[in-house]
Amino acid sequence: xxxxxxxxxxxxxxxxxxxxxxxxxxxxxxxxxxxxxxxxxxxxxxxxxxxxxxxxxxxxxxxxxxxxxxxxxxxxxxxxxxxxxxxxxxxxxxxxxxxxxxxxxxxxxxxxxxxxxxxxxxxxxxxxxxxxxxxxxxxxxxxxxxxxxxxxxxxxxxxxxxxxxxxxxxxxxxxxxxxxxxxxxxxxxxxxxxxxxxxxxxxxxxxxxxxxxxxxxxxxxxxxxxxxxxxxxxxxxxxxxxxxxxxxxxxxxxxxxxxxxxxxxxxxxxxxxxxxxxxxxxxxxxxxxxxxxxxxxxxxxxxxxxxxxxxxxxxxxxxxxxxxxxxxxxxxxxxxxxxxxxxxxxxxxxxxxxxxxxxxxxxxxxxxxxxxxxxxxxxxxxxxxxxxxxxxxxxxxxxxxxxxxxxxxxxxxxxxxxxxxxxxxxxxxxxxxxxxxxxxxxxxxxxxxxxxxxxxxxxxxxxxxxxxxxxx
Amino acid sequence: xxxxxxxxxxxxxxxxxxxxxxxxxxxxxxxxxxxxxxxxxxxxxxxxxxxxxxxxxxxxxxxxxxxxxxxxxxxxxxxxxxxxxxxxxxxxxxxxxxxxxxxxxxxxxxxxxxxxxxxxxxxxxxxxxxxxxxxxxxxxxxxxxxxxxxxxxxxxxxxxxxxxxxxxxxxxxxxxxxxxxxxxxxxxxxxxxxxxxxxxxxxxxxxxxxxxxxx
Numbered sequence: 312x313x314x315x316x317x318x319x320x321x322x323x324x325x326x327x328x329x330x331x332x333x334x335x336x337x338x339x340x341x342x343x344x345x346x347x348x349x350x351x352x353x354x355x356x357x358x359x360x361x362x363x364x365x366x367x368x369x370x371x372x373x374x375x376x377x378x379x380x381x382x383x384x385x386x387x388x389x390x391x392x393x394x395x396x397x398x399x400x401x402x403x404x405x406x407x408x409x410x411x412x413x414x415x416x417x418x419x420x421x422x423x424x425x426x427x428x429x430x431x432x433x434x435x436x437x438x439x440x441x442x443x444x445x446x447x448x449x450x451x452x453x454x455x456x457x458x459x460x461x462x463x464x465x466x467x468x469x470x471x472x473x474x475x476x477x478x479x480x481x482x483x484x485x486x487x488x489x490x491x492x493x494x495x496x497x498x499x500x501x502x503x504x505x506x507x508x509x510x511x512x513x514x515x516x517x518x519x520x521x522x523x524x525x526x527x528x529x530x531x532x533x534x535x536x537x538x539x540x541x542x543x544x545x546x547x548x549x550x551x552x553x554x555x556x557x558x559x560x561x562x563x564x565x566x567x568x569x570x571x572x573x574x575x576x577x578x579x580x581x582x583x584x585x586x587x588x589x590x591x592x593x594x595x596x597x598x599x600x601x602x603x604x605x606x607x608x609x610x611x612x613x614x615x616x617x618x619x620x621x622x623x624x625x626x627x628x629x630x631x632x633x634x635x636x637x638x639x640x641x642x643x644x645x646x647x648x649x650x651x652x653x654x655x656x657x658x659x660x661x662x663x664x665x666x667x668x669x670x671x672x673x674x675x676x677x678x679x680x681x682x683x684x685x686x687x688x689x690x691x692x693x694x695x696x697x698x699x700x701x702x703x704x705x706x707x708x709x710x711x712x713x714x715x716x717x718x719x720x721x722x723x724x725x726x727x728x729x730x731x732x733x734x735x736x737x738x739x740x741x742x743x744x745x746x747x748x749x750x751x752x753x754x755x756x757x758x759x760x761x762x763x764x765x766x767x768x769x770x771x772x773x774x775x776x777x778x779x780x781x782x783x
Numbered sequence: 784x785x786x787x788x789x790x791x792x793x794x795x796x797x798x799x800x801x802x803x804x805x806x807x808x809x810x811x812x813x814x815x816x817x818x819x820x821x822x823x824x825x826x827x828x829x830x831x832x833x834x835x836x837x838x839x840x841x842x843x844x845x846x847x848x849x850x851x852x853x854x855x856x857x858x859x860x861x862x863x864x865x866x867x868x869x870x871x872x873x874x875x876x877x878x879x880x881x882x883x884x885x886x887x888x889x890x891x892x893x894x895x896x897x898x899x900x901x902x903x904x905x906x907x908x909x910x911x912x913x914x915x916x917x918x919x920x921x922x923x924x925x926x927x928x929x930x931x932x933x934x935x936x937x938x939x940x941x942x943x944x945x946x947x948x949x950x951x952x953x954x955x956x957x958x959x960x961x962x963x964x965x966x967x968x969x970x971x972x973x974x975x976x977x978x979x980x981x982x983x984x985x986x987x988x989x990x991x992x993x994x995x996x997x998x
Contacts, residue, residue, distance in 0.1 A: 327982040328975055332956040336975055338982055340993050348875065350816035359969070365978075367996045376814065393813040395837050403815050439993065446874040446898055460898055463818075463877035464905035472972040474979055476957065510801055511868035514897055544871070546897045567992035575992045610801050629802050638799065656852060729873075731812050748872060750805045756834040 314585025316482045316553055318517040321457035325440045327474055337477045340439040342469050343425040344371035344412065346403035347731070348444025351407040352467035359572070363410055364473040371407050371414040372432050373400045375731045379694050379721035384735075387417050396732065423697020424724040426450040426664035430534065431544030431697055432564025437552050437579040439640070442469055447664045447747065450542040453533035454560065454581040455552035457517075460541065463638045481591040483516035483545065484584070484719035487524040489598035490690045494780045496674070497532030498526070498666060498745070498764040500596075501539040502604035506614040508594060513545030516592065519584060520550050524598035530559040530772040531670035538665045539747050552582035605651050605777055606749045606762040608639035615651060617767070623647040642751055643759050644739065652777050654761065657740035659684075659691040659772040660754070663728035663767050664722075666745035669703050671765040675745075676709040678780060684717035685775030692719040692734065694726040716770065730755045743771035785907035786965030790883060790888045791934040792861030795851055796925045803872035808881040811837050822884030826852065832969055852885075856929045864891040864921055869910075870899025873915065874984045879906045881917060889935050893918050903957045907965065909937060937963055 315323075327336040349371070357361070376396035383390050388404060391397040400417065415421040415428065422428070426447050429435035435451040441458035442448060444466040451458035465475055485504055500520075505512075514726035517542045525533065533550045539547025550556075550735065557576055563682050567575045584590075602616040613636075615622065621640070624647060627633040640647060645654070661667075661675050672695060682689045693713050695701040701723055704710055710720045727734040728746035736742050736758025746753075746766050749760040763771065770780040812824045813882060814837050827835040832845040847888045852860065863882065865913065869892040870878060880902040881900045882890065897931040903910045913921075925931045925972060942950040962969055988996050 329977045330957065334955070334957050336972065336978070338986070347813050351818045351876075353815075354818075359967075361969070365983075367994070385995070399814050436992070438990065444874060445875075449872075460874035462874055462875060462879075462898060462902035462905065464902065468972065470968050471969045472976075472979065473983075474972055474975075476968060476972065478955065510871055511894055511896070514868070514894060541872075541898075544868070544896065551786055565995065567995065570991050571995075575990075578990060584988075610803075612801075634798075635800055729805075730812050731813065748803075748805070750803045750872060752809055752828045753805050756809075756828065777974065 313589045316584040316588040317455065317519055317549055317582060317592060318457065318480070318482055318547070321438065321440070322479055324438065325457070334451055334476050336474050337440060338444050338474055340368060341435055342369045342466070343429050343442045343448070344369060344439070344441035344466070345375060345425050345445065346373045346399045347375045348401065348463050349406065349466055350402045351463045352470060353410065355467040356470055361471045363412070364471045367409050367414045367687050368473060369470070370429070371403060371412050372422050372425055372428050373403055373417055375725045375729065376400050377417055377724040379724050379734055380724045381722055384417070384722045393733070402464045408533040420698035420702065422663045423700065424667065424725055426538065427667060427696030427700065430454060431563070431699055433560055433566030435722055436560060436566065437556055437582050442475070447538050449546065449548040450534050450538040450664060452540070452547055452549035453530060453537040454556055455550060455567050455579065457547060459546040480517045480547065481515055483513055483518045484590040484593045485518060485596065486593060487518050487520065487522040487596045487598050491524050491525055491598045491601060492781070494603065495601050497528055497536035498765055499604045500602055501536040502606065502611065502614050502762060503601045504594070504596065505539065505543040505611045507596070510542060510546045510610055510612045513540060513543040516545050517547035517549065518543070518545035520548065521584065525550055526553065529670055530555060531668045534668065535665050539611070542747060543734050551584060553581045567741050598614045603764065603767050605763065605767070607643065607645060609642055609751050611748055611749060611762065613639055617651055617777060619651055621645050621647055621649045654741060655776050656686065656743050656771055657689050658736060658742045659688060659768050660727040660744040660746065661692065662694030662696070662726050662744055663746035664696065664725070665747045666765050667694060667700065669700055671745065672700070672704050672709050675765040675769040676712045678766050678783065679716040679718065680712050681772065682716055682773045684772045687775040688772055690719065691772040692715065692721055692727065694721040695723050697723050727754050729753060743768045743777065784905065784965045784967065787888065787907055787909050787937050789931055789934065789936045790861065792888060792926050793857060793859055794862045794864050794921070794931050794933050795860035796859040796922055797863060797865045798852060798922060799886070800866040800870045801871055804870055804875050804878040805872055807870070807878040808875065809835065811835065813875060813877050819884060820879055821881035822886070825881040826850070829996035859886065861886050861888045862933050863887050863890045864925060866888060867894045868893065869895050874898045876902045876905070879908045880896065883908050891918065891921065891923040906964055907962065909935065909962065911935070911942060913942070913950060913952060917950060940955045942957045
């Protein structure tokens with residue numbers, strides 16, 4: 312019998328009941344909640360007179376709407392100036408109080424982006440099933456967990472039953488062998504993968520990242536990579552358990568301790584794909600081929616390298632893609648054949664659930680140190696992923712490096728990744744962003760997003776346009 | 784949930800791939816704490832020439848005359864025809880809520896993003912996957928015939944064209960059952976409460992750390 316993949320094992324460990332139609336009832340160990348996709352779920356519980364199945368499985372924090380401005384933040388919920396945002400954050404607060412769910416509220420230093428907070432607290436552990444009403448829940452798969460985004464109806468379903476009705480996905484292995492070059496991060500790997508397989512390449516699959524380049528990658532890098540599995544169509548991104556995982560989890564507040572820790576680590580050793588496991592699809596990538604990535608268009612698959620150019624219509628594979636390219640040229644204000652390094656920037660955003668962890672900030676600070684943001688840049692902001700990341704960065708003096716270079720140092724939240732708070736792009740503005748989506752309007756109405764790694768974003772802020780951080 | 788049995792309606796074509804959920808319903812409208820009222824802001828950035836605001840009156844806003852849903856021939860459309868990877872990106876269920884609130888009952892495309900596909904079934908909206916060449920043919924038929932309508936029979940799993948072609952489609956048996964009957968699947972899952980309790984007891988024995996109360 313063939314061996315099992317990591318996904319096969321995680322799936323089998325969580326089957327409550329198989330159904331005749333090929334679906335299964337799957338147990339969910341952890342649900343993370345935030346203010347945007349939970350209010351209607353709580354309302355549904357109330358209307359049906361239901362209670363949460365297991366309170367301790369849930370953890371909530373507001374992140375999408377919160378202001379990253381220290382002044383506005385000081386007022387807590389009542390300080391949120393946008394009344395619609397304020398009601399939404401207040402609703403999460405009320406729901407957590409009413410139902411008894413643990414919340415890291417706006418004034419708690421543990422507050423932050425759910426996908427930063429979960430791993431940071433040890434609230435997301437290897438071997439868990441983890442869901443959240445947010446597509447970037449794939450992030451947590453970096454800890455050898457089965458994690459994916461769900462809609463609000465399923466948030467309610469998990470609150471009420473601790474389960475989901477699921478059909479097993481297919482297995483996809485992204486195998487990155489070799490050694491990544493200097494300054495090449497998990498972000499570059501996942502953007503490269505998206506360029507290779509396309510935004511629908513992973514649809515219907517659970518995507519495991521493996522190979523020697525992944526084995527030597529840090530947890531932060533793995534999280535950035537799994538975070539964006541969804542941009543390549545896969546709801547689930549995963550990396551096998553190893554010593555790097557164990558070292559990351561150990562000692563975190565929600566992590567097991569003492570004898571329970573020993574037992575857990577022993578069980579987690581099996582959270583790897585067996586050598587003879589069979590994947591439905593394998594994509595081989597040479598680590599040495601990956602250069603710093605920059606997106607030029609309005610879909611994450613519209614990506615090229617820092618030494619590349621905006622593709623021409625001849626590069627499109629069919630008429631449908633040709634028309635998508637034409638729309639993207641127009642929306643982005645770019646011309647076919649234009650050099651990526653010639654794209655002039657207006658704003659720079661370093662943050663989001665993809666790239667706001669301590670390692671991301673260190674990489675950006677390394678580039679910014681002793682330099683100045685270009686005069687042509689209207690705003691360059693650094694938004695740590697949580698209050699604890701912010702505290703750690705300040706202890707290391709990173710805030711001073713950023714401030715001296717002319718970056719803004721902000722309070723934690725989702726911020727300009729999706730511009731639900733007041734951090735946003737103006738129409739026509741180009742932004743070097745460490746976030747995950749370059750969709751039309753994503754960072755602000757008419758805004759033009761280019762996705763890059765933190766070091767590339769910092770270098771772009773200094774130069775005023777994209778530059779190769781390896782030569783910077 | 785509203786049941787879906789047989790539906791006949793005007794087809795509107797959205798001729799571009801990778802329509803993401805940010806495009807279907809932009810983020811500012813996600814601040815609502817309700818499930819309804821998203822219809823007027825469906826495809827907001829494509830549909831209007833100005834920037835939409837939550838809780839604002841949309842009736843006086845300038846419409847983009849080039850946008851498909853603003854063209855008189857597609858007024859009252861309830862079947863959306865789209866290209867590959869429809870609904871990619873954010874997991875926001877506000878996307879199917881907006882499509883449903885606008886009046887759409889079905890979306891036909893060669894492929895859908897997983898989370899969006901799943902969310903549709905929870906909201907009485909039927910996503911139908913048809914082969915690319917069939918979808919291509921439907922785009923041509925819609926362009927060629929004003930008021931082009933399709934009939935969709937979920938029970939028989941057929942899309943029926945005005946020239947009497949019956950195009951079969953696949954649908955998951957459980958989702959079909961729930962959609963045909965407008966069932967709340969939380970109630971169905973709770974019928975298995977004993978199995979869930981039994982699973983938890985077994986897990987508490989072999990992986991007790993999963994049940995720690997937390998920090």
